Structures are given as C-alpha cells and as structure tokens.
Amino acid sequence: MLDLTSHVLPVCFYGVFVDGKKPRLSNPLQEGEKLDFSNGFILHDDIIGARPGQTFKTNKGYQYRIEYPDLDTYISKVRRKVTPVYGSYANSIVSLFDIHVAPPTSVEDSHEPLEILDAGTGHGSVTLHLARAIQAANPPLPDLELQAPGSSRKSASDGFLERSSSVDEERAQVWHDWRQSRRAVVHSVEISPVYSKHAEHKVVAGFRRGLYSPHIDFYIANVDDWIDGQLGQRKLESFLNYVFLDMPSSHRYLRKVVDAMKENALIAVFVPSITQICDCVQEINANSLPLRMEKTLELGEGISNGRIWNVRLASKRARDPIEESSMIHRRLGDEDKALQEETDTQSEISSTTTPQEEDSSLPLLEAGPEEGGTSKEPVMICRPRVGERLIGGGFVALWRRTAS
Template identity: 40%
Template sequence: DVVLLKDKKHAAHEGILVRLQALKQTHTHRGNIAHTDVIGKEARQLVHSSKGNAYRIHEPTLAEYVRLTPRLVTPIYPSDANLIVSLLDIHVDSSANQPNGSTPIKILEAGTGHGALTLHLARAIHAANPPLPKLPSYATEQEVEDPVYLGESVADLQEANAESWRAGRGAIVHTLDISEKHSKHARKIVQGFRDGMYAGSVDFHVGDVASWIESQRKSRKAEDPFLSHVILDLPGADGYLETVASALKVNGLLAVFNPSITQIVECVEKIRNDKMPYLLDQVIELGASTIREWDVRAVRPRATLKKAEQKDLSDSSSGEEPVDPVKGQQARDDELAQDLAKNEEKWATICRPKAGQEVVGGGFLALWRRMEPASVAESPE
C-alpha cells in the first residue's frame, strides 16, 4: 500500500509519500517512522515518529500521487492532465451494458514518460472494463512449487483467466515509449496507485509509432483504422501525422502536446502542405490557473493593397482613442499581409494568443478531427 503522511502541525505541507514495507522505516528531520506502526491503521489516524512528532495518515489522491512519486522525466501535472482528458471527450459505457462482441475503444498515447497522463486516461475508461479476476490461492507457506488444481497449477489458471479478461476489455490505453527504462518506470507508477486498480486498462509498449501500428495491423489481420484517440507527446510530432492518420478512425481525435507553440505550427503546416485528412479543432495554452486559446492558421496574403487603404489604416491607428484589441489585431494581420504581398503564392502563418486572455503557460495542446479522405468525401455523384 501507498500512504501519504502529513505533519499534524503543518497540514498545509504536501507530506511524504510512503510505500509500506513491514521491515522498513521512513526517515524525516522530525524522527523516524516505522512502517509497522502505520500498517493496520485507518486513514486520518495518527502515527508518531521516534521523536514524538505526530503524522496523520492519508490515502493519496491521484493528483498527490502524480506530484510526489519519484520521476525520471517531468510529468504532465494533474491540472493539465485533467484538462487534456476532458478535451479528448472520451465516453465509455459500463462493461455490464456492452453487447458481446462489441469493438473496444482503443487509445494510443505516444510518449509514456512518467505515466501521469496514462493514469488519467486509464481512470477515464475504467468503467468500460469488468473487475479484474481474482482466484483463491491454494498454496501454503511450506509448498515450494505451485500446487496443482485439476491438472493445472494455480499460476497457469491465473494467467489463463487474465488473458480471458484482457480479451473482454471494452476500452484500452496503449501507451508507447521509445525508452524501455521510462516504460518500466511508468508501469510501476501505474501499478502502484491504489493496488493497481487502473493497471489492467493499460498496455505498455516499447518502440516507435510506425512499428507499433504495423504490428497491430499484423496481429489484427486487417488494414482498417482501429484507434479512436491518439495523443502525441513526443519530439517531432509532425513526423508521425501521416502514419497516425491511417490508423485513426474517421471523426477520431488527434491531440498533440508540446512545450513550444512553434512545434504546433510545424504540425499545422505539415497537415496543410501534405493535404492530410485532419481538421483543426483548437489550439490552447495550458497553464497553472486557466487556459487561453491560440489562433494558429495559414492565410494567403492579398496580391495588392491599395494606397488609400494603407493610409486609412495608418490614420486610424494613430488616433488618441483606445484601440479595440480585436480590431487592433486585425490591423496587424493586414500589415503582415502587406509585407508578404510581393509573393502571392506564399502563405503566412498567424500564430498568436486570442485577444483579452492571460495565463502563465505550461505547454501547448492542439486538437484535430480525422476527416474522410478528399477522394471519398468529395467524390462526384
């Protein structure tokens, strides 16, 4: 079990996240806390250190668990993870209400990292999967080998039941990372939260996106799209857009999360230049307290601008009256068009926060909907 110990006199402090082991102690500047003193107690009860300081026992929330677990990479913090999952608009039905043979919802997260977003995604689809099977253990402390029950060992029965359970899942998060070290660490993080209650909803993979999609096609023996959502949280996301498009269902959601707005712009330009079947929903900047939406789009400048229009624009912007922020931004867009009007064939990318919104940013999220290919959607009657 994992518990959160908070100093009774300093309850506002984040506390100490402890994985309980019978023979271990947790060392603090206020004394050592024996794990045997914690084991068996209920949440909100007190435990005392070797120096007599009182600590209150808490069951960590998902947000506390993500923030306080050891990390190899920077996690997506809970406020951002919650917003991302909300914007993905994931809806699952209870496992009891799903018809037999229904196709499971499959979500690909490329870039497992710490496993923070993985946990939030797994929580979102948890209701779609039946409870994990539990078999009684027939082994005793004296038995070295697995006991045999009806010709099979308990371990074999448990594995068979687990395979059967996995085949009947209604929703799955496939999380992929290029680093085996990071993937193993993230698996421990997911399995460590509340006795691994969400671990069964996640399949961990090591490798690159293209190889994983190809392996899935071979195992499914089909070429049709099979993913309902894709999250790309990795460098060079624009290099995977075409590969992902072939595996994402029509009207499925693609989310790209990057620390820099220029990386989102690269994706926007790649989709436009290569005529990929994506429709941009929105681009937002994630922050500590709120969000602000960004306007990221390609515009074709006018071939010519009349001198009278230029003069009117100059006169209107030099007045003493306050300028409306939206109109002022439009004027700046016109100036951009004027600068680029010498080359009619070039495109300009508008990339700016929408007027009147402020935030301290923590990253950028872009959402696209998968469209029908142009050859299908616009075929002549």
C-alpha cells in the same frame, strides 16, 4: 491493510503524510521498514492496517496524519525518471477528448473496443489519467485472488505475451481471457525501456495498488514501428479512437498516426511551445492530412480551462482601396487613422482550415505587401484569441480525423 479495494496487481502502496505543511509521499509500505522524518521516524508496521485520516507520532513525538495520495499529488511526488505532465494539465488534456464510456451490461455487445494511443509514456501521468477515464467500460476483474502475470509485455515486433513460467497456466488463461474481453484500453508506447518499465511497474502499479494497470498495455517501441506492427496485425484496419502525442517533434509522427485513426477519432498534441503547434499545422497542410483543427489551448497555472489560441494557415485576399490606404497611413506613421480603418475592415484573411474562427476584432498588423489576387503561399496565424500574451505552461492542440 488500508481500506483499498483488492485488485489483481497489489504491487505497493503509498501513503501521504501531512503535518500542516507540504504533503509528503511515503515509500511503499512494507513490514519491518520505517519512515524517516527530520523529527523522528514512524514504523511502517504501525501504519499498515490504519485508516486514512488517522494520526501517528514519530518516536520524538511529532504528529503526522496519513491520507491517500490523490492522483495529482501522487504524480508530482512519486519518484520520477522523466518530467511528468502535471495532474491539472493531464486532466485538461483528457477532458478535451470528452470520453464517455458505459459499463458493460449482461447483454452481449459486439461493439469494437475503444482504443487509445498514448505516446510517449514518459512518467505515465497521462497514461494514468486516460486509464481512469476509460476503466468503467471494462468488465469486473476476474475474482481468483489472481496475481496478474507481472512480466506480461508486448513488443512492437512480436506482439505476443511473454509469460513468466512461474505463473499458473490456468490463472494466466483467465487473465488472458479477461484482457481479451476489455471494451476499452490505453496503449502506452515508449521508446525508452527504462522509462517504460518505471512507468508500468512503479508509477502506474504503485497508484492505489495498481487500480488502473489492467486497463493499460505498455509497449517499448518507437511509435512509428508500433503503428506499423499494429496495422500489420489488423490487416491495415484503422483502430484508434483517440491519440495523445507527447514526444519531441510530435509533428513528424502525424502522417503515420493518422493512418491508424478511425474516422472522427481525435488526436491531441502536447508541446511546450506554440511554434511546435505551428509545425503540426504546417505538416498537416503540406501532406494534406485528413485532420481538422478543433482547438488550440494554452495550459498554465491560473488559466482555468486553458487559453484559446488561433493557430492556422491562411491565405490573404486582395486588399481593397480602403485597406491599401490604411497601409499607407501606417507607413507614414499616421497610426490613429490606420487603426480606425483596421477596426472597420472585416476579415482580411481567409482561412484554409476553419474560416468561421477568424477573430475580426484583432488588427492584422502582420499584413504583407501583396498586390491583388489571393496569395498561393499561406501565412501562419498564431496568436491568443483574446489578444494577450502569456508566459509559461504548455500548449495542446486537438484535431479530428476527417474522411480521407
């Protein structure tokens, strides 16, 4: 077998074949199967037992090299049922959480486990990336040549493990005990049974023979119901250290999710358009949710660390005479003079969330015609921090749970 560490969930193994062009992901390798190419085929039997980097010829003499699939290639090439979060974005999202775990020591520690909610599971891309970030916190897997109870599954309603009757009870107990001893876990919640099962049994279990599977619990549930179920079981104690929301209308779930977040926990929301981040900001403001915006990033090809956006609600202060004259000049079309005065004017807008973040270098052309005092109606500030427009990619916003 290829040089993979042995794990308890040896479901399937994929290889990547490179012929100098695009890498291609194989099907899981199985005795008696063959890999078809446009220029011949290679028998799986020939590959099983090979080392990464080894080359093979098709029956027609075309040469391919076999490699391990890296996570990015794997995510984008493995069969999908739903569009994944591509590897580079998933990496950026997970790095925003700045998770640092320490391996367990021989000294008994009584720390509460680190718990992450990942909703929705979808393709399982972010799930895998999160599991990679936390797996080092967990004790070594039990050494029993144990086949993990593949049918183990929790549901929001019953919350207990259903076990396949074929699984030996003793091994199931050892597996159960190991799961109970985990110091970090990703709870991956998905409303669609089809997507959840595909992510769990194909995508996650198929990556390096299930390397990250033991660190993830999959649930088929609406995330609202899942939170209710968990809070019920845990007697309303908040338990989440990190939350990642990647679902349609994510803003609608903020109210519920925030109840389950510990103080200082982080929540990231990933959405295709900046207006959906605005929806979240408005939802937080309208319900006075204890969440403080940390940052909003635009993710896209060629934006290495994400472009920072300024998204927040603000109220406008009374305009001083200079600003008033600036508006008049603008209305009269005297743009040069207006621009000069705008540059001289400092911080017209006072933030209701992060006052220190206002970027005073940007002219406030969206200024409204209010007269004196502070407007009660907040206005939405939403623009790239560098004053440019970019097209494509997604947006991720990060909030921290504050004291209620």
